[in-house]
Amino acid sequence: MDISKKKGRKRSSDPQKWRQNINKVLRNTGNSYESKKKETVPPRQVKPPCTERCRLKCSEKFTSVQRQALFAAFWAIGDIDKQRLFINSCMSNVSPRYKYTNALHPRQSNKAFHFVMDGKTIRVCKTFFIATLNISDRVIRTVKQKCDKLGIIQCDPRGKHNNHRTNDESLILDIKKFIDAIPRIESHYTRQTSTREYIDGAKSIKDIFKDFKESQEKNNKPYGKYCTFYNIFTKEYNISFYYPRKDQCDLCLQYANSNNEQKNLMRGTFDAHLEEKTLSRQDKYNDRCKINENNKVLVFDLQAVLQSPRGNTSAFFYKSKLNSYNFTITLLNQKVDGQMRDSDVHAYFWNETDAKRGANEIGSCLLDCFDKICQESRLSDGDGLNLILYSDNCTGQNKNKYIVALYLYAVTHLNIASITHKFLIKGHTQNEGDNAHSLIEKEIKKNLKSGPIYCPHQYVTMIKNAKKTGQKFFVHECTYDSFLDLKKASRRLGIQF
Structure with missing residues (x-):
C-alpha cells in the first residue's frame, strides 16, 4: 500500500542532490570533481612504481594488472572511514634489533606497508604503496593520528553532529498537541488545489514557541530547544501565517521567471493571454458605459x-x-x-x-x-x-x-x-x-x-x-x-x- 508523504510547510531536503555531497562522492571514489575553488580536479590514476634501486624490489612482485586491481578495489569502497581502515590494515610496526629513544619524547615506531594478493601478504615500500593507491603522505599521517592505542580508527566527525535532534517522545507529543490546538482555517482563494492552512499572522513561530515554553514551565515539563519546535512546525505541518491572495497571475509569473529560450516557446500563449486580459477589461468598461x-x-x-x-x-x-x-x-x-x-x-x-x-x-x-x-x-x-x-x-x-x-x-x-x-x-x-x-x-x-x-x-x-x-x-x-x-x-x- 502506497502511503503518501505528509506535506509540510517547509520543503523537505534531499542531501543526495546537494552539490557538495555529489562532489564528495566523486572525490571518495577517485572520479573527477569540482573543488570549492570551482576548479576541475582530474580523476585519479595509478602512478609509476618505485625505481629499480628499491631495496624490496616491489616492481618485480606485482604486475601492472595487479596494481590496477588494487587501485580499483580501494577507490570502489567510496567511504573515507572504510578507506582509512584499509590503509591501517596494510600497515604494521617495524621492530628494530636495537632502538635508542628519549624517555621524555619517545620516537614512534616505523611502519611497514604490505598488500594482500592471492591470500599472501607481500611487503612493499612506502613509495610503491602510495603510487599504487594514488594517495598522499598526508593521508597516511592522518591514519596514524586517528589510530588509538588499541588500534581502532576514529570515524570522521565532519557533518555528523546530532545536537539538533531529540528522541524525547513525550516532548514531541507535547509540541504536536500544542500546535494542533491552534485554531486555523483553510485557504480562501486556493482551497480547491491547496492543502495549506492559515492562522492569524499576529504571532511568529518564535512567539508561539515562547508561549509553549511558558505552558510547559507551568506544568513542570521540558520544553526543549527552539530548533526542535521549528522543525516540527515547518516539516510536519503545512501552516502559514497569512491569508493567500492570488494577485499575481501564474502564467505571467512563469513567463517573467523564464529564460529567453523558454520565453520564445511561451510567447504565443502569453501574448494571447494578455490580449484576453485587455479585451475582458475593455468589455467590462464598455458594458459600464x-x-x-x-x-x-x-x-x-x-x-x-x-x-x-x-x-x-x-x-x-x-x-x-x-x-x-x-x-x-x-x-x-x-x-x-x-x-x-x-x-x-x-x-x-x-x-x-x-x-x-x-x-x-x-x-x-x-x-x-x-x-x-x-x-x-x-x-x-x-x-x-x-x-x-x-x-x-x-x-x-x-x-x-x-x-x-x-x-x-x-x-x-x-x-x-x-x-x-x-x-x-x-x-x-x-x-x-x-x-x-x-x-x-x-x-x-x-x-x-x-x-x-x-x-x-x-x-x-x-x-x-x-x-x-x-x-x-x-x-x-x-x-x-x-x-x-x-x-x-x-x-x-x-x-x-
Missing part, C-alpha cells in the same frame, strides 16, 4: 474569512474561532459627465453557524439582490432588465449548474429579460469588489487598535462605517432561513450538465 434604466452591470465576490474573537493578545490566538463570511455585490453606476459615479455595494453577511460558502449561499444572495433591483426599477412588466454579471472563475461558487438554474428561475419569475454572466481572465480578476474589501479591511485594522473583536456583529458595524464618503455600504445580515436549496431547484428544472 451602456448602463441605463434597462441595462445593469453587477460585480460580485466573496471576501476572505472574518474570524472572531480577534485581537492582539495571546489569549485570543489559541481560542477556537467563529468564521464569518461577507459576500459583496457591487452595482455599477452609469457614466455621468464623462466620469464614473461611485458604485452601490450590497454586503451580505453571515457566519458558519447559519450557512457555508457554496453555490447555495452565493445564489441566494444574488437572487435577493435581483429582486431588490427589480423593485427599484421603473420599468413595466413588459420591459425587462438586462443584467450583466462579472465574477472570478471559482467553480464551487460561481461557475456551476446551480447558478445557471438560479438565472433560469430569475428570468422566468422576475422582471428580467436576460442575464449574461462574464468571467474575468484567471489571474486578472481584480474588480470593483476588491476596492470594497480593501476599505473593510482598513476599517477592521483601525478598530483593532482600540480593542479586540469579540463577536461577528461587530463586523457588521465596521462594514457599515467602512466607506467614509458617498453612499455607505448596504449591509444585509443573513440567517439560516435566508438561504435557498439551489441544488434541489436544479434537479427540478432538469438542468444537468
